[in-house]
Amino acid sequence: MGVLGSIDRGLTRLVSWIAQALLWSAVAAGFYQVLARFVLESPSAWSEGWTRAAIIWTVMLGVALAFRQGAMLGVDLLHNLLAPRRARVLEHVVLLIVVGFLGFLVWIGADMTWRVRFQTTPSMGISISWIYLSIPVGATLALFAALAYWAEGPRRPHIETV
Secondary structure (H helix, E strand, O other), X not given: OHHHHHHHHHHHHHHHXXXXXXXXXXXXXXXXXXXXXXXXXXXXXXXXXXXXXXXXXXXXXXXXXXXXXXXXXXXXXXXXXXXXXHHHHHHHHHHHHHHHHHHXXXXXXXXXXXXXXXXXXXXXXXXXXHHHOHHHHHHHHHHXXXXXXXXXXXXXXXXXXX
């Protein structure tokens, strides 16, 4: 597990840095758009498109980071109502649903990316498939992140609410 753990930590760190850089670039491009439009009185053609694309990529990469932390795998109310053994069974069921959904998202996202490969963004002149590519990439990373989180076993304490 040492090598896989190192790969997992390195990949999580890389995805985090990329998501942060994209978010900062979206903020900078949005600021530039406001500056260009209202101060320079010459609106930028590319900044709005870049801001949108960067935020889409940031969200899809952020989903993978959230799954890696287990932030989206819990059904807390039901989890806390169940005995520890049944709560773990619930976690397995939730994981199966999540893996099925993310697998479907990878498949549909890859298909859509392929279908739009000849369309270009009007403002940036690049293939719109680069933006759509965020769906299968983010879903694949989220799939691996969810599996890695699950493989670590239960991390949160079981809270009896009854």
